[in-house]
Amino acid sequence: MAKARTSLRHAEHIDVHQDDIKEEEAAETLDESMDPLDESGHTVDSSDEEVEDAVQEDIARFEETFVGINKRFRLINRIGEGTFSTVYKAEDLEYTAYNNSWDIDERENNKWSSPHKRNASRKPHYVAIKKIYVTSSPIRIFNELELLYDLRESDSVCPLITAFRHLDQVVAVLPYFQHRDFRDYYRDMTISDMRLYFRSLFTALAAVHEKGIIHRDVKPTNFLYNTTQSRGVLVDFGLAERQGTDWHPCACHLPDDDRRYKVAHSVYAQTQSAGHTASSYPKNDTRNSRRANRAGTRGFRAPEVLLKCTQQTCSIDVWSVGVILLTMLSRRFPFFHSADDIDALLEITTIFGRKKMRETALFHGQVFETNVPSYSEGGHSLEKIILWCTGRTGDKTQPKKELNEEEKEAVQFLHRLLECNPFKRITAQEAVEHPFLLKAYEESEVDEDMLDTVDA
Incomplete structure (x- = not known):
């Protein structure tokens, strides 16, 4: 036996x-x-x-x-x-x-x-x-x-x-x-292929998060995907941890009124009220430096990880999946390729704009300021980013090109994944039940019906 x-x-x-x-x-x-x-x-x-x-x-x-x-x-x-x-x-x-x-x-x-x-x-x-x-x-x-x-x-x-x-x-x-190397197939994936890929990935993440475990390093090389079977496996838990490990209070977990009060009475607010410039800082700052878990891979870290949030949740994995979807839609890998965390924040700012990043930083009790003139206040839409990356905005003499209906559905899903506020970001279980992924089941049933018809 x-x-x-x-x-x-x-x-x-x-x-x-x-x-x-x-x-x-x-x-x-x-x-x-x-x-x-x-x-x-x-x-x-x-x-x-x-x-x-x-x-x-x-x-x-x-x-x-x-x-x-x-x-x-x-x-x-x-x-x-x-x-x-x-x-x-x-x-x-x-x-x-x-x-x-x-x-x-x-x-x-x-x-x-x-x-x-x-x-x-x-x-x-x-x-x-x-x-x-x-x-x-x-x-x-x-x-x-x-x-x-x-x-x-x-x-x-x-x-x-x-x-x-x-x-x-x-x-x-x-x-x-x-499995196949991600670089061998991501450019060729149709929206239907993407539905199957992310249905499998979110099935894995939902199971992991249900156990209260954060993977912390979700990326293409840690999801071994078999394109023939439309099935993948989440691997490498070397950086994973249980949610709540070594937590310390962060402003993001405070009630809205308490957070606003804390911001209004912060050192930052005092320098602003004193008429100093946005880049001013105390000459003798006695506060301890902020330490937080930043484990992961450059380009896939969520904003709260880059901003040193001390109460990170499973939602950081969902952001990483969003980066993978953005990679597929834009046909660019890696999409973000920063040298350090500061560069990574600025790359995200390019898309979401300075206003959104200031709000996101304050949400975690941090201050974000940049004087780089090329970063706009409002950023750019994900739709425009994808059109740029896929070469559909170059010729101004031609009619304006837009995303097709399936791509628009994918971008709507992408908005839920790349949400800067971790509490508004979709969960892995919600993603499994999202219409964009549920459509994968409908398409599979259609394919099976077609095969039955051919066999008959």
């Missing part, structure tokens, strides 16, 4: 030394994921035969330092490389010895195969082995594994099969999912 793989124990049964916690504090600077352009190059799955010499050497070192790994898995190729880990494709040599309820593809195949063929099947079964770098602290590693274990039954979320530790090295064993 197949046996179940060893489950992760609950946090109460795992001792965490105080030294480890100090190490986590020292590792707070490791919250920046790899640049999306650099990272995207590693999402292409190459065949077993196409293994570079450098990768073979890397695999050999891994097998040498992690004793016993090659007895349970045959490492094949390196399929991913990021800031905190490297991911390898491997054959599970002991697949038949365990209960593999996590294997979605196997379950689907078994539905359509006879018991005889099922038993006779000797095809190899692949997994993804995630080698977590030793620069990650024990607290961070434990957090990722614990969250993955909690999400093991969640739809469209990559489940944790098991995990191993050898000395200071930790590996997580995850299902292997076939």
Whole structure:
């Protein structure tokens, strides 16, 4: 009989030394994921035969330092490389010895195969082995594994099969999912394709957020999408955290009257009433600097993350999905490509305008001012941005071009995702139920009816 793989124990049964916690504090600077352009190059799955010499050497070192790994898995190729880990494709040599309820593809195949063929099947079964770098602290590693274990039954979320530790090295064993590099298909996606993509992504996020977990690093390379099956899987919870972790009071959670009172009696308001310019600041400012979690990837961070909100919620993930949709509609990747958080705020200002960004900053108890003349007060509409990016505004002698009806529907949905106020931003569950995504089910039913007609 197949046996179940060893489950992760609950946090109460795992001792965490105080030294480890100090190490986590020292590792707070490791919250920046790899640049999306650099990272995207590693999402292409190459065949077993196409293994570079450098990768073979890397695999050999891994097998040498992690004793016993090659007895349970045959490492094949390196399929991913990021800031905190490297991911390898491997054959599970002991697949038949365990209960593999996590294997979605196997379950689907078994539905359509006879018991005889099922038993006779000797095809190899692949997994993804995630080698977590030793620069990650024990607290961070434990957090990722614990969250993955909690999400093991969640739809469209990559489940944790098991995990191993050898000395200071930790590996997580995850299902292997076939997927394409985002850069290979995003320009060719129709609006119908986008509906299917975001239905799958928001299904995953709704499950994650229902558990009170913030992914914190939603981006194309962390959503492995199979364009053939119109199915994706959310991966990489290395920066994820439970909502409410290390919260400190922020003005955004105050009642409107209390927030207005606080703004009216702030240092900023006093300098304004004294007739100073907007860029004035106290000569001897004794206030402590503001610290907040800014983990994530440049270009995908929500305004509240850039403004150092100390009570961030699951809505930061929804903003990141909005950036992906804007990328697809504009055919530009990456859409935002800032060098730091200040540049990132200014990039958002280009679209939403200075007025909106001042309001957003004050909402979080911050002040936003810029004297760059090219930033308009009201910004630009998302419709105009998309027309610009897709080359439909260049020739003034031609009739004015507009978005087609399907694109307009997508932009209406985009407005709900790229809402600067996190409390007005649509939730992942609301997004799943939004008309733009519900239409994907209608289109699927039409396609099935057409197939039935052809078969008849």
